[in-house]
Amino acid sequence: MDEADMDGITELRDRYLGAIEAAGDEAALEAVRLSAxxxxxxxxxxxxxxGGMSAEERKTAGPALNALKDDLNTAILTARVRLADAALEARLATEWADVTLPPRPRAEGTIHPVSQVRDEVIAIFADLGFSVAEGPQVETDWYNFDALNIPGHHPARAEMDTFYMARAEGDNRPPHVLRTHTSPVQIRHMEANGVPCRVIAPGRVFRADYDQTHTPMFHQIEGLAIDRDISMANLKWVLEEFFSAFFGTSVKTRFRASHFPFTEPSAEVDIQCSWVGGQLKVGEGDGWLEVLGSGMVHPNVLRAAGVDPEQWQGFAFGMGIDRIAMLKYGIPDLRAFFDSDLRWLRHYGFAALDMPSIHAGVSR
Structure with a gap:
């Protein structure tokens, strides 16, 4: 390759490098690349x-043309980066978002009524000085029955009422059950922490029953207060304070004598209500609705927990979280709580930021 040919390659390089530098967008740059x-x-x-040159000419022309090709490819890649950066800068200058504006509405999950009411109940009892105690859902026969003064012949011990854990043949360990109430938590708490105490025990419980007002698994909350001079009067005050705060209106209670193995004396508790046009209204009228069982803790239960009944006494009560949720929010069927129906959850569910109030839960 003679000097004139080398000058031609130099001129070609300068011309295309100038064209690449002058390209104002990707389309113009691509046109230059195709042209070269x-x-x-x-x-x-x-x-x-x-291919048509002699071997001697190729020795000179080949490296020169390869260098030209490499220079142009490098210049094109550099120009593409430059054009992309310029395009981004232009886009950022014209496209922007006001992050202070509210977001577009979108579907959200809801808090289940059981979770909401559990939080409401805990908040109210916390204001009354009660702390939360928890225990296992699979309990020993002793904690679930014996420690609570439930005799061996009691119907609750029958397999038609209680879920017993499976045992392999020859396994002679004491039976375990899915707890039928949260009362075993009271025993465990007194064993671990002693007395005096003032606790509530919310949680899942299990019984072999299924209809409009019963399900095999449901939620219960039990309360326990032990001290040296606690009486039924204290129990009545605590329950009336709770129901008045929970339902957002003054609620009277009525105690009716009853029998529970773990309390003595025992009482069913009714709350004042009325039915107007088929709608339940709590805290007014001449009607009464049974909502829970209660009483003074039986001395045998205190002894089972290692507490001297000659020195200490107290009250206990238990009610269904699902049931008081039905009463407060007008939910007609307990089974719907566990059907996972999205329509039901959207209708009865709560927004994530709804917070329970110690005065009256959450206004809906």
């Missing part, structure tokens, strides 16, 4: 001409 390096481009044509 495309199948019909000038540089590509020169590369094909190498």
């Amino acid at each position: 390096l495309g199948k019909k481009g000038e540089v590509s044509a020169l590369m094909r001409s190498l």
Whole structure:
């Protein structure tokens, strides 16, 4: 390759480097690339001409043309980065978002009524000085029955009422059950922490029953207060304070004598209500609705927990979280709580930021 040919390659390099530098967008840059390096481009044509040269000419022309091709490819890549950065800068200058504006509405999950009411109940009892105690859902026969003064012949111990855990043949360990109430938590708490105490025990419980007002698994909350001079009067005050706060209106209670193995004396508790047009209204009228069982803790239960009944006494009560949720929010069927029906959950569910109030839960 003579000096004139080398000058031609230099001129070609300068011309295309200038065209690449002058390209204002991706389309113009692509046009320059095709003109130089495309199948019909000038540089590509020169590369094909190498086949017609002598060996001596190719020694000079080959490296010169390869260097030209490499220079143009490098310049094109650099220009693409430059154009992309310029395009981004232009886009950022024209497209922006006001992050202080509220987001577009979108579907949200809801808090289940059981979770909501559990939080409401805990908040109210916390204001009354009660702390939360928890225990296992699979309990020993002793904690679930014996420690609570429930005799061996009691119907609750029958397999038709209680879920017993499976045992392999020859396994003679004491039976375990799915707890039928949260009362075993009271025993465990007194064993671990002693007395005096003032606790509530919310949680899942299990019984072999299923209809409009019963399900095999449901939620219960039990309360326990032990001290040296606690009486039924204290129990009545605590329950009336709770129901008045929970339902958002003054609620009277009525105690009716009853029998529970773990309390003596025992009482069913009714709350004042009325039915107006088929709608239940709590805290007014001449009607009464039974909502829970209660009483003074039986001395045998205190002894089972390692507490001297000659020195200490107290009250206990238990009610269904699901049931008081039905009463407060007008939910007609207990089974719907556990059907996982999205329509039901959207209707009765709560927004994530709804917080329980110690005065009246959450206003709906």
